[in-house]
Amino acid sequence: MGPRTDIELVEQANTELYEAVERGDHEALSALWLDGQVSVVHPGWPVLRGRGEVLRSYALIMANTEYIQFFLTDVEIDVMGDTALVTCTENILSGGPAEDDGSVGPLIGQLVVATNVFRRTEEGWRVWSHHGSPVLTDGEDDGDDDGPAGPGEVAGGV
């Protein structure tokens, strides 16, 4: 049995988005994005708008990534009408450029949070917007395992 509910279908589309990047599958990635005024923010990047810019940015990232794997946690999905809003944590393990012997470079871990917006289409749920950003940690001084950073770190950062 395939997935049935909107929540399940959106979760599947969200998973497919990351799997396409993991495989470096530009064609699958293109098919997942809405045919419209899409936007993307990669961690630390400015906003990119429109299918052309969005898909070029992924091509660039995939061309410069030897290995990447996403372990998604905290996936929360809210569907209202024909729009779905997904938030999740991307626990990323990635490898740098290949070494001379063809192996990937040292693996690095990254913690990124994402807000992904999907629209219902006749072909299924498609990505309207992806916004990923680094989670900045500064030690454990706030004594709060999963809460936000302490106020001193965020003054002005809204």
Next chain:
Amino acid sequence: MGPRTDIELVEQANTELYEAVERGDHEALSALWLDGQVSVVHPGWPVLRGRGEVLRSYALIMANTEYIQFFLTDVEIDVMGDTALVTCTENILSGGPAEDDGSVGPLIGQLVVATNVFRRTEEGWRVWSHHGSPVLTDGEDDGDDDGPAGPGEVAGGV
């Protein structure tokens, strides 16, 4: 004449969101957020979910910010049905804790990009999600005024 089109109404709601933070007006801010499963990501923070957590985070930020002003640029609005997706650049000028004489501390500038999602309600457009993230720059080595950072900086950061 007030604003008329959806685009104008959404732009007004987006502006009001930032103005409420500038004024430290928690009541106005609360009224702008959807009564539902909202989410927020402040720059460098993890995802916060639900009106309670979202509004508490703003209260915390506003309590720890003496002065903040947003100069919005690159505001792009896309409306599909009852959902609006806004991207913009927040050029932020903020002041730290007050000095002994009551004045604000040194002003600092910050460059943040945001994806804001609004839903149409009977009371007007309301915020469903705000995701803000720092734009990281590393000099001018990519020779591209407003494009993304070069590939070397983003490997693995998707």
